[in-house]
Amino acid sequence: MSDKPEKFIDENGLRLDGRRVDEIRPMTVEMGVLSRADGSCYLEWGNNKVLAAVYGPRELHPRRLQRPSEALVRYRYNMAAFSVEDRIRPGPSRRSTEISKVSGEAFEPVVMKQFYPGAVIDVFAEVLQADAGTRTAAINAATLALVDAGIPMKGLVASCAVGKVDGQLVLDLNKPEDNYGDADLPIAMTEDGEITLLQMDGNLTADEITKGIEMARKGCEQIFAIQKEALLSKFGTADEEELLKEAELQAEVATSEDESEDVEVISETVSDEIQAEDDEPEAEDDDEGENTELQDEEEAFTDDEVGDASDEAEDLFGEDVSEFEITENAESEDDSSSEPEGAESDEDEGEKNE
Numbered sequence: 193m194s195d196k197p198e199k200f201i202d203e204n205g206l207r208l209d210g211r212r213v214d215e216i217r218p219m220t221v222e223m224g225v226l227s228r229a230d231g232s233c234y235l236e237w238g239n240n241k242v243l244a245a246v247y248g249p250r251e252l253h254p255r256r257l258q259r260p261s262e263a264l265v266r267y268r269y270n271m272a273a274f275s276v277e278d279r280i281r282p283g284p285s286r287r288s289t290e291i292s293k294v295s296g297e298a299f300e301p302v303v304m305k306q307f308y309p310g311a312v313i314d315v316f317a318e319v320l321q322a323d324a325g326t327r328t329a330a331i332n333a334a335t336l337a338l339v340d341a342g343i344p345m346k347g348l349v350a351s352c353a354v355g356k357v358d359g360q361l362v363l364d365l366n367k368p369e370d371n372y373g374d375a376d377l378p379i380a381m382t383e384d385g386e387i388t389l390l391q392m393d394g395n396l397t398a399d400e401i402t403k404g405i406e407m408a409r410k411g412c413e414q415i416f417a418i419q420k421e422a423l424l425s426k427f428g429t430a431d432e433e434e435l436l437k438e439a440e441l442q443a444e445v446a447t448s449e450d451e452s453e454d455v456e457v458i459s460e461t462v463s464d465e466i467q468a469e470d471d472e473p474e475a476e477d478d479d480e481g482e483n484t485e486l487q488d489e490e491e492a493f494t495d496d497e498v499g500d501a502s503d504e505a506e507d508l509f510g511e512d513v514s515e516f517e518i519t520e521n522a523e524s525e526d527d528s529s530s531e532p533e534g535a536e537s538d539e540d541e542g543e544k545n546e
């Protein structure tokens with residue numbers, strides 16, 4: 193373990209890692225990194241490396257643990273044995289149990305548990321590399337993993353610590369500041385500014401606590417911005433042009449829907465007219481009406497035309513078909529009233545044979 197530095201803040205107001213007192217460490221996030229988890233997020237914050245995974249909602253077993261009106265959110269914070277300088281004993285410890293409890297509670301106002309009665313939502317936060325501020329880093333990653341898992345949430349949760357070194361408040365402690373500083377005040381909050389986690393290690397005056405909370409609030413605002421950027425790059429776009437195109441597309445779809453409604457109205461009118469026409473002859477006497485139409489059509493051909501058609505048919509079939517046709521017509525006329533369907537099927541067959 194490194195020794196306690198003589199000074200944490202130099203004469204230029206810069207800290208050991210070159211940051212100003214109110215500056216957070218650089219943070220990068222990547223969502224959806226685990227294919228087998230329902231949601232996941234990998235986060236690097238300074239030298240911290242954290243992986244958050246969400247499983248669920250799924251039915252909670254044993255059933256006696258189920259909550260009849262909401263889901264149970266279980267949060268497990270774990271530090272990998274290799275994440276720190278001196279290997280830590282694997283498995284749960286008093287520290288990890290405490291961090292798991294308070295971190296899970298930090299999501300209490302945002303996760304809409306009422307949608308999943310009897311279910312469990314498991315959140316796993318694995319610290320792969322630790323450099324102070326791991327519980328806050330884990331909360332920031334877990335928020336995005338929950339969103340990635342599609343868990344309905346009222347908003348995001350961001351977390352950041354404030355501490356005191358060289359008699360000054362500093363935002364987002366690094367390892368020497370955390371280990372050798374005068375105080376460590378990790379805070380988590382919702383986008384509305386509701387504080388959902390507040391712990392304190394060391395000594396601070398009431399005034400320092402108030403100022404510290406304000407400092408953490410500004411830090412959380414920056415983290416919200418990073419989280420939202422990650423969400424936009426995964427699920428949406430802030431590009432106005434894209435949004436405009438999308439709106440135009442929706443307008444087109446709406447217009448074509450209107451048009452298809454018009455078409456429907458027109459087709460309904462046409463089908464009504466057809467129906468009215470169909471009804472008319474039926475209202476009078478059907479069979480006779482049809483026969484009259486048929487006769488009219490036949491009468492429309494001149495004798496010459498009929499003669500030409502017979503000659504053509506003769507050329508094709510090599511026999512005089514006029515007599516055959518007349519016989520068939522005569523038969524079908526007789527049968528038409530009793531077996532209209534059979535007559536149709538004969539026609540179909542004829543078509544198929546052709």
Ligand code: UDP
Nearest residue numbers: 276277280322323324325326327328367370
């Ligand atoms: N740490 C460690 N061994 C431990 C616990 C913590 O080396 O068993 C280091 C680790 O780098 C951690 C830092 O001490 O990030 C501060 O730990 P703390 O308990 O304050 O939690 P954190 O600030 O990480 O949330």
